[in-house]
Amino acid sequence: MDIDAIEAAATRLDGHAVRTPFLNAPLLDQIAGRRIFVKAECLQKTGSFKYRGARSAISALSAAEQAAGVLAFSSGNHAQGVALAAFEMGVPATIVMPSDAPELKIANTRAYQAEVILYDRVTEDRDQIGTDLAATRGVSLIKPFDNPMVIAGQGTTGLEIAEQCRASGIETADVLVCCGGGGLSAGVALALAAKAPGLRVRPVEPQRFDDVARSLVAGKHQTNAQMAGSICDAVLTPTPGQLTFPILKAHCGPGLAVSDTDALRAMALAFQYLKIVLEPGGALALAAALVRADGDDDVIVVASGGNVEAALFEQALQHHRETQ
């Protein structure tokens, strides 16, 4: 994995991925007591950065592999990214999802023409089903983060941040990135190390699910004690990826963790001042910038996704109104 792979991915994504804007709101800066620049990946196709990695990985397959099709297991943003990228490229896609996934996400994935295979989260093993299916069908498994071409695709976000910071006159700053398995954090960190060495990635996780932060401290893989109990469903992974962790260790600053309440408040402030929709897991980095867990300098925030149910979004707005 190096910068060449990320630049090659950028070429493959050109004209397909949205070059997402770099937003700033002076009134939000006043509330925060610092300047915050927001890379709005919620405006990416399918509502999250995951489309970048998916399109990068599928477009890197050979013509024969593309004709055979791809498979992903995911209940969320990665599934939609793979389904849309595959659909755009005429590649058959199979998505393995838990049968208790939100109906809307299943319907969305089907609307991208993917074949959805449901499994029982309690009695069946997702990895086994996925691996078996990939083997039987001869299709390519697109893992959500432990795939070099996926990491390269997510890294294109970092190339854009480097350019956008240059245009805004920002040379030195922390770049807070919402972090699950670490694909986005690793890709952005690699891109910035090559293109804007004054910018440093710091992964942000939900409190009690800060496996990456603890792993960075320990220098080796740490695991979360639980896999449920946060509203930030998009970033709940048990431990850093095998491919992503060495990159994170080499290039990232210390990790940060914020509470669900802070994530909800960040969603409400993003609504009010930036006019973007964030899901809880996609609001973690903004939350960290607002509570200033990382200091009080100018800061860059990657707002990684906006796929949130209306009811939960209403709850975030209501909570904010009541506590103002």
Add this chain to the structure above:
Amino acid sequence: MDIDAIEAAATRLDGHAVRTPFLNAPLLDQIAGRRIFVKAECLQKTGSFKYRGARSAISALSAAEQAAGVLAFSSGNHAQGVALAAFEMGVPATIVMPSDAPELKIANTRAYQAEVILYDRVTEDRDQIGTDLAATRGVSLIKPFDNPMVIAGQGTTGLEIAEQCRASGIETADVLVCCGGGGLSAGVALALAAKAPGLRVRPVEPQRFDDVARSLVAGKHQTNAQMAGSICDAVLTPTPGQLTFPILKAHCGPGLAVSDTDALRAMALAFQYLKIVLEPGGALALAAALVRADGDDDVIVVASGGNVEAALFEQALQHHRETQ
């Protein structure tokens, strides 16, 4: 008013205004039964396109005029656009607002360091206060739409649409624009006439406030029978502007009108599929595209603003959930 004025405004805005993204969501296209491309001006600074016109007008003043200051009367988006543009340029700004304007808007305007002068909407005449103040203080009045430099600034949105359509391979389409006094519609129409003649502006207004549509049919200024009674407060103007109407007559297709209910639904769908926040008046064009009041071809929509109170936004989401 010609394309040179718009291109000069674009040069003055370069590095200041956000080049807003051109969003598309395949799942929204499926619901609409057509391709919809959304120019997301809600992501512009201050949450609406008004910043463009304000910055264009203030930056076109002489150094002496800038030092003396500017004045605007507005309870909404124009006030915030003028206040921020003036603040950025070190120009003193006075904003005349009704004393019953939402507290948040008054607070926001003050937060941009503008001097806010409140008047009583019932007993006092806003225009008189504004004109008197401008004369006494020797400041420049920045009208919301009947100002050539404001129209030129709004027209920069059209330059970007022309480029973004070219990049997306769109040569012929209607461009639906949320319309109040007609500054945005006129500016965009002028820009497209010069840069992308296959793209035609159609102004969109709230039902019962369709003075522009009726004026275009009649060929002369028509007036709305009422000035209140729609949630689309940002676009409730009595009659087309003196400067804007001749431009609209020369370059626009027929006007469209949509209901408040359609505007609320468009807000909910923009939340769900585009991850942007729209206010009712800023969602009119998307609403027209969704109800297909304008046909069923590919369509461009200018989503002009996102300054909406949380309570009203929650209402839009709830209404949509209940009727799905």
